[in-house]
Amino acid sequence: MKKLIDNVSVDCIIFGFDNNELKVMLTRRDCHDPVTKKLIFSDYTLQGHHIYYGESLEEAAKRVLKDKTGLENIFLEQFKAFGSLDRLGSDRDKLWRKHVFPHVSDHVITVGYLSLVDSNKVKPDAEHPDTSWFSINDLPLLAFDHELVLQKALRTLRSIFRRKPIGFELLPEKFTLHQMQTLYEVVLGVKLDKRNFRKKVTQMKYLIPINDKQKNVNHKPAQYYIFSWDVYKKTKKRKYNFVT
């Protein structure tokens, strides 16, 4: 059996887009008194795990991702290593280590990976009943330094969103320009002008209208588009901000 490395973990910040909100996948951490079985506290953690000897950081992140979402080959990018001394040091964390996980090291470096999934593809998982989506705008209490990690992931996400066309990783395969605009507004926290937005994106060769429209909507049906990485790679220009 493979052995875990005590001092190194990865944390995956799994983002999804649903119901016009940016969401993140969290797992409840219940701390029970081992004797009385009473619940001492509850909070939430990001999706993390220690790495194994002989396992790279990226492999570990992919393992966690596969385990929690069932998905492979999804967008994954390392954004920061966290190595403060106080990152596992809150009162709750101390109680948790004492009661639930007495053998864990108190000096763990974690490497944060942010990943983007099409939330439609993530099925509710019976194996992980404590894991679910939370809106970025309505977060519960988080364990360890995960509030810090999540905020850094968010800033990184926004920064990448401006420079690369990664929004599509959060959208279904076919989508309308309205969906796309909403996504960019929600993630970047700005209001975009419809005409300017459409003018800009319809110049992008890698946004391809397909022969398919919305159906059964009580308004003019919107054109569906798909995104092509191939075309993007071939046509991208130097110096391009995806959305201003």
Next chain:
Amino acid sequence: MKKLIDNVSVDCIIFGFDNNELKVMLTRRDCHDPVTKKLIFSDYTLQGHHIYYGESLEEAAKRVLKDKTGLENIFLEQFKAFGSLDRLGSDRDKLWRKHVFPHVSDHVITVGYLSLVDSNKVKPDAEHPDTSWFSINDLPLLAFDHELVLQKALRTLRSIFRRKPIGFELLPEKFTLHQMQTLYEVVLGVKLDKRNFRKKVTQMKYLIPINDKQKNVNHKPAQYYIFSWDVYKKTKKRKYNFVT
């Protein structure tokens, strides 16, 4: 005595600017046969060290920096954690581990920090005779995965250079606009138009001309400028590319 964590190290990529070249500080690694004392090979490493139990990543990076340059409070930014399995796996690295460092783990995650120093302030150090500056354009053979680490540091440096006024960290306190332009040209690998450059930078309130000029130069003496972080923080605009 503090104990080192086997599986985690930091590497500082220390950049300097001298003689119109971007330089990086490297240390020679000589691998001798322990029996015959013959030199098996020589190559160069970045400035790294394992972290101690009870020491944060950033503290470790600052320790390495202090040790190698004598400087504190200099620009330091984490840019990536490296955790591939083959990062210590070249033939040279295996020989080195076998002959010189038999007890080191073969699974070490390293966290890369890039730092910028005014190379005038770094005195040649008798304690580290094997450590010296190398031009980015004329690098020797590097140990481990340090070629990869250095290239990533360089890309990060360029990216930060475009968004934040960190060039000054590499310049002396007072400098001419010509020096500054050359620095930006060298780091970004572009040719800049003198008039456009000066037009742009003289709009920056945080670039302050001082009552001092070049002396004893056989041409019109250039105005000296200083940079003010304070003014920058107060006057910076949203959405600003330092140099296009």
Next chain:
DNA sequence: ACAATATAGTGTCAATGAAACACTAAGTGT
């Protein structure tokens, strides 16, 4: 004193990209 040399320092115009803004089109439901 003067010329040669070397770098410092300065302004305009054209092209491109960003931001502001209001109406018609095509479906569904009653």
Next chain:
DNA sequence: ACACTTAGTGTTTCATTGACACTATATTGT
């Protein structure tokens, strides 16, 4: 047929970028 709802479309103004050439001021050598 009419009300309702979201889709889809162009023009103008303003700011930013990029191209481009000459004068100013110091030193050095004659």
